[in-house]
Amino acid sequence: MRSPAIETDGLSKQYGDVVALDELNMTVAQGEVYGFLGPNGAGKSTTINLLMDYIKPTSGTARVLGHDPWNDVVACHQRVGICPDRFETYESLSARRHLELVIDTKRADDDPRALLERVGLADAIERPAGEFSQGMEQRLALAMSLVGEPDLLILDEPFTGLDPHGVALVRDVVEAESERGATVFFSSHVLGQVDLVCDRIGILYEGDLIAEGTLPALRDTCDLSSDATVEDIFMRLTDGSAHAGEVDA
Amino acid sequence: MALPRWFPVARKEATTLLKSKGIWILAPLLVVWGYGPTYISWDTLGPDVTVGFVQVAGSLLLPLCVLLLTYRSIIQERTSGSLKFLLGLPLTRTEILIGKVFGRSVGAVVPFAVATVVLGVIGGVKFGLFSPLRFIGVFLVTVLYIAVLVSVATAASAVTTSTVRVTAVLFGGFFLLLTLGWKIVGVRLYSAVTGNPVNPLDPPADGLLFAILRLSPGRAYRTVTNWILGLANSGGQYTSVATVLYPGHSVNEYVVDAVFSGQPVPPYLHESIALVVLLLWGVVPLALASYRFNRGDLA
Numbered sequence: 258m259r260s261p262a263i264e265t266d267g268l269s270k271q272y273g274d275v276v277a278l279d280e281l282n283m284t285v286a287q288g289e290v291y292g293f294l295g296p297n298g299a300g301k302s303t304t305i306n307l308l309m310d311y312i313k314p315t316s317g318t319a320r321v322l323g324h325d326p327w328n329d330v331v332a333c334h335q336r337v338g339i340c341p342d343r344f345e346t347y348e349s350l351s352a353r354r355h356l357e358l359v360i361d362t363k364r365a366d367d368d369p370r371a372l373l374e375r376v377g378l379a380d381a382i383e384r385p386a387g388e389f390s391q392g393m394e395q396r397l398a399l400a401m402s403l404v405g406e407p408d409l410l411i412l413d414e415p416f417t418g419l420d421p422h423g424v425a426l427v428r429d430v431v432e433a434e435s436e437r438g439a440t441v442f443f444s445s446h447v448l449g450q451v452d453l454v455c456d457r458i459g460i461l462y463e464g465d466l467i468a469e470g471t472l473p474a475l476r477d478t479c480d481l482s483s484d485a486t487v488e489d490i491f492m493r494l495t496d497g498s499a500h501a502g503e504v505d506a
Numbered sequence: 507m508a509l510p511r512w513f514p515v516a517r518k519e520a521t522t523l524l525k526s527k528g529i530w531i532l533a534p535l536l537v538v539w540g541y542g543p544t545y546i547s548w549d550t551l552g553p554d555v556t557v558g559f560v561q562v563a564g565s566l567l568l569p570l571c572v573l574l575l576t577y578r579s580i581i582q583e584r585t586s587g588s589l590k591f592l593l594g595l596p597l598t599r600t601e602i603l604i605g606k607v608f609g610r611s612v613g614a615v616v617p618f619a620v621a622t623v624v625l626g627v628i629g630g631v632k633f634g635l636f637s638p639l640r641f642i643g644v645f646l647v648t649v650l651y652i653a654v655l656v657s658v659a660t661a662a663s664a665v666t667t668s669t670v671r672v673t674a675v676l677f678g679g680f681f682l683l684l685t686l687g688w689k690i691v692g693v694r695l696y697s698a699v700t701g702n703p704v705n706p707l708d709p710p711a712d713g714l715l716f717a718i719l720r721l722s723p724g725r726a727y728r729t730v731t732n733w734i735l736g737l738a739n740s741g742g743q744y745t746s747v748a749t750v751l752y753p754g755h756s757v758n759e760y761v762v763d764a765v766f767s768g769q770p771v772p773p774y775l776h777e778s779i780a781l782v783v784l785l786l787w788g789v790v791p792l793a794l795a796s797y798r799f800n801r802g803d804l805a
Contacts, residue, residue, distance in 0.1 A: 311593055311805035331511075331596045339594035344587035349525040350518065355591075361514035362595045401591065 260323035262287045262409045262440035263308060268317035270303050277303040279464040280317065285442055285457075287322075287408070290435050292455035293444040294487065299461040301444040302342055305413045309339055322409055335363060338407035340398045342414040342444075348387030352378060352397055355386060356404065365405030372400040377426060391418035399430060410434050412443035428454050448487040460491060468494050511597055512605030519609025523575060529617055532571050536563040536621035541628060542745075550748040553636040554735060556629025557644050558744040560622055561731045564648040565743060569655050569685055569724060572614050576659035577676050579606055581669050584804060593804060600796045607660050607792065611653040618652060619645075643734040647781075651727045654788040658723075661795030665802075688722035689741075689760070706758035711765050713772035719760055720775070726783040733777035738763045741780070 263285040270278040278300040285291045295301050306312045308321055310330050319326050324333040346355060356369040373379040376396040381389070386397060395418050402410055415427045431441050431454050445451055451458065452472055459469040468475055468490070476485050479493040523529055540563030548555050580603075583589035592602050622645050630636065659676055666672040683691050693704050696715045709715060720726055725741025732740060732747050740747045742759030750761045762775050773779075 306803075306805045309590070309594055311590060312803035313801065330598060333596075334594060335596040337594070339590070341587065341590035341594065344590050346591075347518070347522065347588060349522055354518065354521065358514050358518050358591070359595065361517075362511065362597065398591075 259287050260320065261285060262289075263291075263319070263321055263442060265304075265308075265319040266317055268304070268307060268319050269315050270300075270307060270312065271315045276464050278307070281461075281464075281466055283459060283466055283469070285440060287440050288435070288438060289456045290431060290441045290454055291443070292451040292458045292487075293442060293461065294448055294451060294458060294491070295444075295446065295461035297446050299446075300464040301446070301461055302413060303464075304461070305342070305411060305444060308411065309334075309337075309341075335405075336408040338402035338404065338410045340395075340402040340410075340412045340415055342417065344394075344398065346386035346389065346394050346397055349385055351383050351385055352389075352400075353382050355397055355401060359401045359404040363405040367404050372403055373397075375403065375430065376400045377422075392420060392423050395419055396423065396426070399427065403430070403434070406437065407439060409440045409442065412441065414445060415443055416445060416447055448491055452487050458487065460494060462495055510601075510604075512601040512608070515592060515595075515597065515602060515605030516609035516612070519579070519606055520613040521609075523610055523613030524616060526575070528571075529575065529613070533617040533620040533624070535567060535571075536618060537624045537628075539563055539567045540621065540625050543633070544745050544748075546752060547745045547748045548633065550737070551735065551744075553630075553634040554640055555633055556626060556636045557640045557735055559625045559629055560641070560644045560648060561728060561735070561744050563618070563621055563625065564644075564651060564731070565724065565728065566686070568618060568648070568652070570681060572652055572655040573659050573676050573681055575614055576610050576656050577663055577672055578669060579610060579660055580663040580799075581666055581672055582663075584667075585669070587805075589804060599800045599804075603660060603664060603792065603796055603799060607653065607657050610660065611649075611656045614652050614656060615649050618648065622648075640734050640736075644731045647727065647730050647734065647784075650784060650788070651723070654723060654784055657788045657792045661791040664795045664799040684722050685724040688719065688725060689758075692719045692722065706760075707756050709760055709765055711769055713775060716760060716762060716765075716775050717772075720780055720783060723784060723787045726780040726787070729777055729780035730784065733780075739771075739775065739777055 261284045265281050265283045268278060268281040281304060293301055307314055308319060308326055310327050313327060321333050322336050326333050352373055353369045356372055360367050370379055370382055373382050376399050378393060378396045378400065381393065386394065399415065416424050419427065435441055457471055458475060460467050475490050476483060479490050481489055481493060540559040542562060543555055547558055551558060626641060658680060662672045662676050696718050697704055702710055704715065719741055720729060728743060729741045732744055735744055737744055737747045738750050739762035740759045746757050746759045747761060749755045749757050750764050762771055
């Protein structure tokens, strides 16, 4: 059996007295599209920062594609593509240079132009990123995450700053990557965007994973009708802040 | 042999530096700063006075500019979030630091190399053919000095969480005290530790005093380059050190040969040890910073 794409066990992060993430137990199977949802400050970025080795855990363990994400960072990142949240690009470097940095470090053989075409940015290939709008920066970051056909794509708030065309583009990219066989793990606080793209949903609230499962399964648990949205589920689950526990998909 | 994994990061750093506007002003500034023949230095060195220009170019303006070009290289990426791209690459954090140091060093060497060639041409035309070996030797030691400065600045940039703090540590501490003012600070330190007063024009023949002075990366750099120039064993600028060989002159440059005349010189005051000091400045701060950088939260 293939190891899960992401597996965390009691993963916790504290900053002083503040608990950013409280004993997260989560498994993302290879090949699935997993939507990691919750309001701002729920711990989504903390989780992704931990999985990407941007920060170190207070306690708990994690495996990313079978690797220890903190001690085996080279082997791990070789197979992971990351589109981070709250980043700036390198203002003096062209879009091409940005992609070459990732392509050459990963020793991949992607064509920068082809990648930029996938995100609708091929016209801007030689322009310095300092001239880019926020939406263009987001597209560039998405193109960088696709380098080397990663087995796991981690997209942190990929819909931020995008117009409706951009949102549709992210959906297309996620579908195409999933089709190729990649696992896609993305976070979003915009709950409406996600039901269309993900196989499974995890809902994070105040550092806890309060529910996890397919959309129909979550509707059943919450006694909601079959047209209930992720937003309805979220409201039901956090009402009175009673924790619903995990749901089997 | 395959290129190291961090090479693309180094290329990105060098490109970024060479695309910044300030860097190309550096080359003409270094020429103007470095060129300054004196009667005594010409008399002592002959055509090799041109090699001395390179030392002057590398002595004050260069370190200041190299620190300015490097001190934000990590903290800026951390604040803006672009570090998330580098950290997301298949590289260890130490490799990211090495790529940064290598790339920024290459970027900073380029304008210095241009200035060196110009100084060589001007000096060669005016004062005749200098020793090419000495010229290349001083150039290479200056390249090492640049890498050392980049390494120190990168180390400081990697462990700080605020741009204000790294500015204070590097420019107030490292540059002002250790590089620019060490002749005064180091001597005060010696007097405080030993209780011996020091007359700068007639210092005691105490190895400790000279060893303390030589800990400054700037003085270590000049000790090595004076050695290459065939001058006396001192961390002072070559124009002052050349004066020492003149009868009736004394200089406040702590020249080992003059102070220890007739007495055995401690072996650790040999010029080659200054090269070791320089190398240690290049390695130790970066290694300590790397230790912390590897363990910290960076987002």
